Amino acid sequence: MTEIMEQRRADTIAAELEELIFNGTFCDGDRLDEVRLAERFNVSRTPLREALQRLARSGLVELIPRRGAFVRQPGPVELMEMFEVMAELEAACGRFAARRITDSALAELRAANVNCRAAVEAQDTDAYYAENERFHHIIYAQSGNRFLATETGALHRRLKPFRRQQLKLRGRMAQSLTEHEAILDALERGDTALCADTLRDHVAIQGEKFHNLMATLKNAAE
Amino acid sequence: MTEIMEQRRADTIAAELEELIFNGTFCDGDRLDEVRLAERFNVSRTPLREALQRLARSGLVELIPRRGAFVRQPGPVELMEMFEVMAELEAACGRFAARRITDSALAELRAANVNCRAAVEAQDTDAYYAENERFHHIIYAQSGNRFLATETGALHRRLKPFRRQQLKLRGRMAQSLTEHEAILDALERGDTALCADTLRDHVAIQGEKFHNLMATLKNAAE
DNA sequence: GTCAATCATCTTGTATACAAAAACCCATTC
DNA sequence: GAATGGGTTTTTGTATACAAGATGATTGAC
Numbered sequence: 491m492t493e494i495m496e497q498r499r500a501d502t503i504a505a506e507l508e509e510l511i512f513n514g515t516f517c518d519g520d521r522l523d524e525v526r527l528a529e530r531f532n533v534s535r536t537p538l539r540e541a542l543q544r545l546a547r548s549g550l551v552e553l554i555p556r557r558g559a560f561v562r563q564p565g566p567v568e569l570m571e572m573f574e575v576m577a578e579l580e581a582a583c584g585r586f587a588a589r590r591i592t593d594s595a596l597a598e599l600r601a602a603n604v605n606c607r608a609a610v611e612a613q614d615t616d617a618y619y620a621e622n623e624r625f626h627h628i629i630y631a632q633s634g635n636r637f638l639a640t641e642t643g644a645l646h647r648r649l650k651p652f653r654r655q656q657l658k659l660r661g662r663m664a665q666s667l668t669e670h671e672a673i674l675d676a677l678e679r680g681d682t683a684l685c686a687d688t689l690r691d692h693v694a695i696q697g698e699k700f701h702n703l704m705a706t707l708k709n710a711a712e
Numbered sequence: 713m714t715e716i717m718e719q720r721r722a723d724t725i726a727a728e729l730e731e732l733i734f735n736g737t738f739c740d741g742d743r744l745d746e747v748r749l750a751e752r753f754n755v756s757r758t759p760l761r762e763a764l765q766r767l768a769r770s771g772l773v774e775l776i777p778r779r780g781a782f783v784r785q786p787g788p789v790e791l792m793e794m795f796e797v798m799a800e801l802e803a804a805c806g807r808f809a810a811r812r813i814t815d816s817a818l819a820e821l822r823a824a825n826v827n828c829r830a831a832v833e834a835q836d837t838d839a840y841y842a843e844n845e846r847f848h849h850i851i852y853a854q855s856g857n858r859f860l861a862t863e864t865g866a867l868h869r870r871l872k873p874f875r876r877q878q879l880k881l882r883g884r885m886a887q888s889l890t891e892h893e894a895i896l897d898a899l900e901r902g903d904t905a906l907c908a909d910t911l912r913d914h915v916a917i918q919g920e921k922f923h924n925l926m927a928t929l930k931n932a933a934e
Numbered sequence: 935g936t937c938a939a940t941c942a943t944c945t946t947g948t949a950t951a952c953a954a955a956a957a958c959c960c961a962t963t964c
Numbered sequence: 965g966a967a968t969g970g971g972t973t974t975t976t977g978t979a980t981a982c983a984a985g986a987t988g989a990t991t992g993a994c
Contacts, residue, residue, distance in 0.1 A: 498777050498977070524946075534979045535946090536758070543762065547769045555720050556946060556985055571859035578804035578860075582797070637793035638800075720947070746976075756949045757976090778955060778976060 500540035503531050507541055511550055511561055512651055518563035522551065549648065566704055569652060573697025576649060577690045579642040580626070583633040584673065584689035588682040590634035596678060598628055603670050610663045618663050619654060625670060629677075629689070656699040669695070722762035725753050729763055733772055733783055734873050740785035744773060770870065788926055791874060795919025798871055801864040802848070803912035805855040810899050810907040812856035818900060820850055825892050832885045840885050841876060847892060851899075851911070878921040891917070 507527070510516055528538045542559045545551040552562040564572060602625040609618035626646065630639040657663055669692040676685035729749070732738055750760045764781045767773040774784040786794060824847040831840035848868065852861040879885055891914040898907035 500977085501777075525944095536978055536980090539762075539947090540765065540977095543765050543769075547765075555723075558946070568859060571857045574808070574857055575804070575860045575863065578800065578807075582800035585800075586796070635793045635796055637790060638797045641797065722947085747974095758948055758950090761977090762947090780976070 498537070498540075499533055500537040500544065503533065503538060503541035504544040506531070507545060508548075508550060511545075511563075516561045518561055518565075520561045522559040522561065524558070548644075566701070569649075569704075570697055570701060572645065572649060573693065573700065576642075576645050577693035577697065579638070579645060580629070580693045581686040581690035583629050583635075583638060583642055584677070584685040585682045586633040586635055586638070587629050588677050588680050588685040591629075591632040591677055595628055595632045596674075599625060599674050599677070602628065603667065603674060606663075606667050606670060610667055613663075615657045615663065618666075619657060622657075622666065622670075629673075652700055653696055656696060656703050659699055659703065662699060665695075666692070720759070720762075721755055722759040722766065725755065725760060725763040726766040728753070729767060730770075730772060733767075733785070738783045740783055740787075742783045744781040744783065746780070770866075788923070791871075791926075792919055792923060794867065794871060795915065795922065798864075798867050799912045799915035799919065801860070801867060802851070802915045803908040805852050805857075805860060805864055806895065806899070806907040806911035807904045808855040808857055808860070809851050810902050810904040813851075813854040813899055817850055817854045818896075821847060821896050821899070824850065825889065825896060828885075828889050828892060832889055835885075837879045837885065840888075841879060844879075844888065844892075851895075874922055875918055878918060878925050881921055881925065884921060887917075888914070 507522075516522065522542065524535050524538055524542075528535045531538065542551055542553065546553045546559070549564075550562065552560045554560065602621050605621040606618055606625070609615075609621060627643065630642045630646075633639055633642075657666070669688065672688045673685060673692060676688050729744075738744065744764065746757045746760055746764075750757045753760065764773060764775060768775045768781070771786075772784065773781045775781050824843050827843040828840055828847070831837075831843060849865065852864045852868075855861055855864075879888070891910065894910045895907060895914060898910050
């Protein structure tokens with residue numbers, strides 16, 4: 491997948507701003523001052539406003555009329571809700587994929603799982619993360635529903651920063667791999683209901699793990 | 713639900729443009745000339761461009777860099793895909809609602825169905841449509857997942873112009889009502905799986921009916 | 935001392951002006 | 965006759981200028 495060069499200034503700004511929000515430079519509730527940001531990026535307010543709208547579209551920023559743009563990081567509740575929806579979307583992908591998946595895609599999934607296993611043995615969370623990503627995206631695509639695949643991919647991307655952390659929980663990688671194998675099995679058998687359920691659980695567990703992680707972090711902070 | 717006054721010019725323009733696209737003034741593939749539209753709405757290009765971005769967000773127009781904005785009506789394939797996703801999202805709402813719905817919401821659903829029955833007997837598709845809308849939105853809300861409810865509502869809205877037509881198909885209203893009652897029954901019994909399945913089928917049927925409608929229209933045109 | 939109103943300031947929303955890229959047209963060439 | 969090249973025109977993208985609403989402070993009244 492080759493990243494195409496961004497043509498518009500507004501696009502690059504949106505990407506950079508997104509990065510600044512993800513890496514914590516701007517926190518939840520912060521107001522994003524148009525003129526200050528414009529100076530920072532050495533552009534005028536026009537493309538910067540476009541960038542803000544772009545971010546509002548993906549939910550990272552809330553645009554309040556005549557008030558300004560505010561960083562809007564999802565709180566614990568909204569995050570859990572998003573994971574719930576993610577689980578349902580992936581389940582839907584699995585349901586369709588179980589009927590429509592190609593043999594070559596099945597082979598790719600197997601290959602991804604082999605790499606995952608290697609990553610587990612090496613305790614390499616980064617490698618596992620990358621292969622896990624591949625695994626899921628293949629299923630999105632094999633749903634045979636481009637609209638579904640796009641929407642699912644978008645939410646997947648939005649949850650990325652939160653999903654990554656919970657892989658480091660003790661034993662989570664191995665457990666995840668076991669779940670992947672159950673999913674693959676269901677796909678190979680073409681069992682739509684089973685595939686949907688295993689995928690739903692697989693993602694729902696991620697949400698729960700994340701929830702636990704949040705709770706422990708909160709306790710540690712007190 | 714009181715519609716709040718639109719504060720920004722760009723919002724009203726987006727709404728009006730949306731209307732112009734829905735009512736067929738602009739067709740699929742048409743390029744939306746910024747200056748011409750700006751003149752038409754008596755505004756400058758700045759708010760008009762914002763409006764276009766707003767519409768791009770909801771998928772109605774495609775923004776191609778340095779090329780312009782193009783109307784992007786979903787084709788038959790994409791429409792079927794969207795109905796498939798709609799079915800899955802509603803199924804998810806139903807799954808959660810079956811566990812979380814309140815007694816008062818159940819009463820509201822019963823009331824909506826009573827009104828639906830009256831509409832069927834009066835052969836009043838508009839009334840049926842309105843009550844049907846209420847029925848579904850209650851279930852979205854009762855999913856107890858605001859994120860899911862919002863996303864589902866957004867897609868629901870996007871499919872509105874296409875969903876409406878198929879109600880006029882012979883016997884569809886009565887069939888729809890029967891399905892509503894099965895859904896209500898599943899909700900009352902708290903049967904998550906059954907509720908999800910009945911809702912999924914209910915919406916999937918809408919997609920199929922719409923597909924048939926498209927096919928007959930196409931044949932009639934030839 | 936607290937509250938309210940008015941005014942100054944700041945910020946967003948919109949209009950206009952300018953730059954650069956794409957589309958178009960026509961002529962020239964093979 | 966088709967294709968290519970250059971120059972013109974249109975159109976998008978960006979900068980700046982202006983208008984109008986929101987914020988905040990200062991002053992006055994109670």
